[in-house]
Amino acid sequence: MKIDIKNKLIRLFEDWSKEKASSIIQLDPSGSERIYFRIKSANKVALGVYHKNEKENAAFISFSETFTKLNFNTPKIYASRLVDNIYLIEDFGDLNLFSIVQNEGQNITERTKLLYKKCLKALFEFQTKGAKHLDFSKCTPRPSLDKQSLIWDLNYFKYYFLKTQKIEFDEQLLEYDFRTFSDYLLAADQSYFVYRDFQSRNILIRDQEPFFIDYQGGRMGPLQYDVASLLFQVKANLCSETREELLNYYLDLLPEKTDIDAFIKHYYPYVLIRICQVLGAYGFRGLIERKAHFIQSIPYAVSTLKWLLDQLKMDIRIPELSRVLEKVTQLTFSSAKNKKPGLTIHLNSFAYKNGIPMDYSGHGEGFVFDCRFLPNPGRLKEYRHLTGKDEHVISYLQEHAEVHDFLKHVIQMVEPAIFKFQERKFTDLTINFGCTGGQHRSVFMAENINEYLKTSFQLTIELNHTQKENWITSN
Incomplete structure (x- = not known):
């Protein structure tokens, strides 16, 4: 199968570049099912991508073409053959923001903070300009981060994390709380573009500038979700002071008429659902599929959840969800950070x-x-x-x-x-x-x-x- 994919990508590359491919190297696997290859010829280089999800391919290409027109730092689409689920994109290299943060630890340098600020500034452009120009009919599996999407994320957490950890819960009471929590989140303004996985692994760094990939799950939704995804990426493990500084930087980017109190009211609840979604992903990708870096990330997520629950204030009652979240914070894991x-x-x-x-x-x-x-x-x-x-x-x-x-x-x-x-x-x-x-x-x-x-x-x-x-x- 992989030989067939490689041959098809080589043909697509050579049709685009008008040169003979001199090398094709498969890149290390990511958290998704996409397979990446770096293809080179005498004068050109591109990333070849294979992904069997046709709808995600169509969304990524549609969004990328729009972002290119808006001059965003996203990969250009060089060529595609969607009947074979393959396409070629611009290659930004291998250095991502996550690897920089990992080398520096919790107290990142001012140079890296500047990178985060550039990312937040670009995010605001995605959220606002992107929302005005994208074709949201291409979004998959839903056109917006609606109630169904939120319930899916919470069920992901329930079935792939709570159950794998043998944390007992009342199914019906937890379902009631999921609905109450989702309704609370949806009270935030939902008229922006949500990147959906805006985190440091998906931000490549070249010449001290950030470049953005993996937004094929994007859809309409609130401002808070992607800010939470970046600043509370659990394995990046930013200290609370840095998170606060970067959040304040982002808030200063918002128009003067923005109700900051309303933003903050829903910001930390969106941090919570993001952590739940991430724990679900770690349960599936790590505990079930046995992918090491997802397993290693679980202690960080639990530690972040514990910090968050100590700060979180919501004027709703979600007793069963609160109870199981408290049970999660009592789990013990060996963590690389200590x-x-x-x-x-x-x-x-x-x-x-x-x-x-x-x-x-x-x-x-x-x-x-x-x-x-x-x-x-x-x-x-x-x-x-x-x-x-x-x-x-x-x-x-x-x-x-x-x-x-x-x-x-x-x-x-x-x-x-x-x-x-x-x-x-x-x-x-x-x-x-x-x-x-x-x-x-x-x-x-x-x-x-x-x-x-x-x-x-x-x-x-x-x-x-x-x-x-x-x-x-x-x-």
Whole structure:
């Protein structure tokens, strides 16, 4: 399939450039299903794009042609063959705003702040001039960020994040809250162009100027949504002071007649739905499709949500949504932003009935050891309300030779992996121990391996008994 796509793109490139293609290189995959190739000849270069979604292709080309006429910094369409779902666009290079921010951390430089301000100024042009000239009949899947669109985003969050994290909710009550929240958001002025994914990965930098891509999901909607998308992009992790400074810069761009209080009233609620939508995407792309950078972004999103809920004020009642959002902020993840240098061991005990713990480092699951063949203290009345950390349970398990043999075999497997991971400068390794309830045998094994690792290696250990809140500790 890819060979066929490449051949078709080469033919399209050569028809456009009137030169023979000298190279075609597939670019690293992005979060979408689009496939990009950089194609070069002696004197010309272009990006070749394949995307099987015909409506998104038509929207992107239509919007791009309009933006080119408006002199916006968006890619020119060089050629297209939509019957084959391929087209050629201008190549702005590989440096995006996100990579610059990642290198600088939370406290970005004044030079990078200037880039953000240029982006916000360009955004206002998209929102206002774009709204006057675009053909909104090309928008997909909806012509505006309407109630249906908002409900879809909230359901995305519900099914791909809440359910994957096993956060319980009342389906009907949550549906009522989704509708109430959507109605509240739609009270904001909806007469602007919404880029829909206006974030630093979609902003390329060339000669200290921003260039914009991936707006095929654009539609009519409010000003607030895209500002929230940029300033609260969770992995960019801007500090609150920088967000505030940049927000104020954007507000100064608005016409004098703009009701700033009305803008702010709906701004942070739009931040909230954007975070919900992003968590849904991370659940689908990361937890289900297993794409590493989406998994690694989840802790940042949860941290941002926690900050937001402490600030957010809305004059509506959404009790079930508020309850599940609070549950989300209580989830614990290992986050790269506070990570110490060197190898980190993520050591977990878990219950098989609830599944193997997710590895949020993006490095894969690591070791999973099944402790269910070991003698089960949980079956004995005197140990049922104790855990693998209690002396009586420890003594009981230590009486059995198979427990010692198992511990020895685990060490024999884990030890060489740790040496090699450190030698190759890997940053994360997960070791999971599972049993029926995640209370006795798996806890005992995790605690023992924790003590062994602390005395044998120089590394960081994050010990997590995933079922701790569910331990049966009283009659």
